[in-house]
Amino acid sequence: MENDSVAIQNVLEKETTRRGFLKGVGVATGAAVAAVAVGKIKPAVAAKEAAPKTVKKNLFAERQNCVGCRACEYACSMYHEKTVRPAKARIHVLKYKGVVDVPVICWHCDDAPCIEACPTTPKAIQKDPKTNGIKLNKDLCLGAKCNKCIEACPAKFIRRDPDDGQVLMCDLCDGDPECVKACLAQSGNPVGPCLMTGNVGFGVNRAYRNVTPEEAGDDLLRRLFYPNETGERRK
């Protein structure tokens, strides 16, 4: 299973670095660009020199692939709470209109509106230098009294702990997200994994995160199930 995950990771990284490479050499000769585009030169090899090595970790959800099994919620609560309790998971899956499934994740935004909104000094929410993701310091957090980060989150991801009203924040499991592993193990034949980590999906992060779960569900429903021009469901 580990080999698979590495293999998929490599494929994904190739994709993204290639895109970055093409952007970077946009002014190069047309012949060279065309050669890369049709695959005469292996882009990964070429990109190796151009793209700087990064340790940045992201969480990314390919919403179309989600089948709504909620294995991610299981894995998350097993890791953080040592029991199966999806209500306390740091990732949720919304069933929208009974048809599509929307994974609701923390995108660990670069500009992090939740950090900006956090009222404490020093801030309870900070960037974790290890993963470059969001990290919550429970001791500094005002807990049930404060609502600032929940309001600020553009993806409407942040939820409260049903026991003590503390906010539940994804911490990327210190750089090796359990939900991603669980998703990969469950997926396949023919649906690919929905959750991915690593240097993936960069550039689309903003567009993906700036929608609420309901808007994302609406979009999915429209994209997958309303192919006709009127966009209305037949009675």
Next chain:
Amino acid sequence: MAAPQGGHFGRILEIDLTQQKHKVVNIDAEICRAYMGGAGLAVHLLFDALKAKHDPLAEDSPIFIGPGPLNGTYCVSTRVSFANKSPYTGLLSHAETGGHFPNEVKWAGWDGIFIRGRSKRPVYLYIKDDDVKFMDAKAIWGKDTHETEEMILKQIKEPYARVACIGPAGENEVPYACVIVERFRAAARTSTGCLMGNKKLKGIAVRGTKAVPVVDMDKFYKAATVSKQFALDHEGWQGIKRWGTAGLLELKNYVTGSLITKNYQTTWYPDIEEIGAEQANRTFWQKHSACNHCPVHCQKLGVIRGGEFDGLIAEGPEYETGGLLGSNLGIADFDGMMAAIELCDAMGLDAISAGGSIGFAMELVQRGIITSADMDGMSLEWGDYEAVIEMIKKITYKEGKAGKLLAKGVRRMAEEIGKGSMDYAVHVKGKEMAAHDPRGDKPRAVSYTMGTCGGDHHEANSPAGQAKRCMHNSLVMCSFVGGYWSPKMFVDMLGPLCGWNMTEKEFWTTAKRIRTLERCFNVREGISRKDDVLPKRMLTEKLPEGPKKGAVVTPAEMKKIQDDYYAYFGWNENGIPTQETLKGLGLEFAIDQIKGA
């Protein structure tokens, strides 16, 4: 009275719809161990709660909705059992369905919901952990299951809750109305929908935020991981994962020779490729959908593109829905078949009984026993999907002469029509058989004839298999997942989960206890050997074509099935559990109840 340590919460939610009140009933650890949960706990509770010949539609007739000990834990256990005395057959019935609703019930802290009484006005239940609300369903009454779910979720303002509800068929008390869970899943074969309609209970919305107690988490996690990985690696899953159960449509036609066609007249359907999995894959499927924590995601959702039904979102075809509303009715139009399946889901009708009844009517028209005048002027020819869709609507609202007649189901239709129509009525104990023809697929005869509910394709194909299936239904587990698990795997998980020192022997004893008590319930209603038989057509008419041409279930084969089965469970030659068996299983209380049978 001891409270259970793990796996169970030891609490059942008892709902009184008449008084609009609820209370908590504690259940003993001993009972939890003896009956597990789900269908097992249901038969324990219903056997006490109901007397012989109790009217299933009386005000105090109960419905039990129960998850099992493994639900909501790391183990892949995704189902819930709906159990009641069926107003359709008059027998004990339980139907299992998957989704996320079952585990939400468990996470809300309940081992079961026991519903009695009858409300004066339409209501639905909203259960959030210990908080139980009776909500007004006046505005929702009359809506189809899809709209109902959407409206309930909007009203309770909890998008993460899961809903089980009935459609117009249940409200109109069609005897084979079902409960639809999360829009496309059905607990169909118990007539629970009819009972809920009778009780004016439109639906149940549940959201749970608790965790199931586990005695030894490390050991349990290990055992559950082993069983999950076993299932993930098993080849048997891959086909279902890729094609759903629709893939069986082609398989049963070309290889097994058991795809029912034109009301069981044959098992060869030349147009299968028009309605099978490949057609669905090419033109229809858009998305897979999974039950809670399940890696199989056998449910396939799709949308019809172009034509008469453009834009219709539906689920399927599954093997049963595609068989009963496709090949059984001679339909070769994929879109028309999907529209009929979707309509059954929306109206809350059991697609198997609905398809069986319409197929039966079509054959009677073919043979000239009834005419289109009896069917409100509809021609009802094989393959006429427009007539099928029209008829499903008529059944739902019991409209006209035809709607009223077909809403009664195959057995009562045949009794009413007479003229030798009983020869073509395919049912066991009053319930229509599913889409596997037992002439082509002989082990299936065990499931149909010996299962508790009658006409049930899902009760396993051998005595030992049925015992194991009893445990699946009590734990409550999907047989696509648990089907390949050995009893040892179950025991390894239940031990650390519940703190039991369980052996494989106890596993089998528990299974036999549950199955025998189910039998006692039905024996009390007058069931015996004479009822455990296939319909006449299966025993007399040879298959005219297909891979199993000439096959028929002989009386000797039928006798052997019965004898082996009764011997395995320790019942006498008439199918009545003996006193020794009952004593050995700790069911002494049932001895008096079945005396004289």
